Structures are given as C-alpha cells and as structure tokens.
Amino acid sequence: MVEEKRPEPGKKSALLLTVLVHGALIAALFLGVQWKRSQTEALEVELWSPPVAVTPPPPPVVKPKPEPPKVEPEAPKKPDIVVKEEPKPKKPEPVEKKPPPPPPISFKEQLAREERQAQARLDAQIEAEQRATASQRALANDQISYAGKIRGKIRGNIVLPPGIAGNPEAMFAVTQLPTGEVLAVSLKRSSGNAALDAAIERAILKSSPLPKPDNPAVFYRELEIKYWPFEE
Secondary structure (H helix, E strand, C coil): CCCCCCCCCCHHHHHHHHHHHHHHHHHHHHHHHHHHHHHHHHHHHHCCCCCCCCCCCCCCCCCCCCCCCCCCCCCCCCCCCCCCCCCCCCCCCCCCCCCCCCCCCCCHHHHHHHHHHHHHHHHHHHHHHHHHHHHHHHHHHHHHHHHHHHHHHHHCCCCCCCCCCCCCCEEEEEEEEECCCEEEEEECCCCCCHHHHHHHHHHHHHCCCCCCCHHHCCCCCCCEEEECCCCC
C-alpha cells in the first residue's frame, strides 16, 4: 500500500505569511510613488509664478568737453630804432721821411774803390798763405825734432854687430800707445845685414816707452822709423 504523504505542519502558515509580506511591500512601494509624484507636481506649480518686471539701468551721462581758452593775439611789437654811428675820421698816418739818395759815384771813384777791394783780398790771401806756410814749417820742425828724439833713444840702446860695411839704412814700422809704450815692431826695408836689422829691432823694443813730442799734434800711433848705424 502506498502511503499518502501528509502535509508538513506549519507549511500553510509560512506560505500565508510570505504572501502577506509581499503584499505589504507592494503597497508600500505604491504609496511611496504616489507621494513623490504629488510632491513633484507641487514644485512645478511654484516654478510657474508670474515674472518680476526688471527696469533697465539709466544711460550714462556724457559730460560736454570744456572749450579751449581763447588766446588773444599779441599786439605787433614796434621795431627798435637803431641809431647808426658815423665813422670817426681817421687820423693821417705820419709820413716817414726817407733819407735822400746818395749822389751818383763817378766812374773814376768806382774804379778806385774796386782796386782797393781787390788789393785787400790779395793781401788777406798772402797773409793766410804765409801763416799756413809758417805753421807747416813749424809742424815740420816739430816732426823732425820728435823723430830725432826717438832715434837718439834707440841709438843709446843699440849694440852694433861687427863687420858693418858702409852706413846702411833700415826702416821699421812701430805701433805705440799714447803713453809711448811699443806694442809691435816689424821690418819694412832691410839694411842688407841681418845682424844689424836684428840689433836695431832689439834697440827699439828696449827703448819703450818712446819719448813724447813737444807738440801733441805730431804724435802718431803708427810710426816709420829710419835708422842707420852711423851719424852722417
């Protein structure tokens, strides 16, 4: 036998409770929607209130520009009166008195004057030549005297070799300082006797310093000394 299933206890009451709860929810939703709709309609009615009239602002007042001040024209100035000064009369410049020209010279006087001038020039030339000749003569005498002093000192220091034939002449070039000290001696022309040439060279070196001239104008750094063993 098949047993019939008995309905569970409390199942009907739970189902009924569920239906009631759903019905309550649907009713609450319906009421909420109706309440919101009524509130929205009230708000929309308030928005359609009559507009308030707005008065436009008054236009800005434009002030008129002030007119520039009137400038009165100046009265023309009267020209100044210029008084011209009359030029002062110039004083006459003093006239220099020129000396009168000399009287013309005659031909004879002119010739005599030229002769006197020519004679004066000739006399001056002769005098100058005489002075030059005298100076040259004195200079030549000083040179001879200076050369004699040098030969005399050399002659006092020479030792002549024996067997000299005749009186041969030898020439030497000598370089000296302003003090007379001999720097160099060289033979320029031999006497023909080598022993005599050597003796003269030794005497020149032994005579250093050479004597100084009385007249400084005849001093020469380079000398040419002519020497012969015997005086003529």
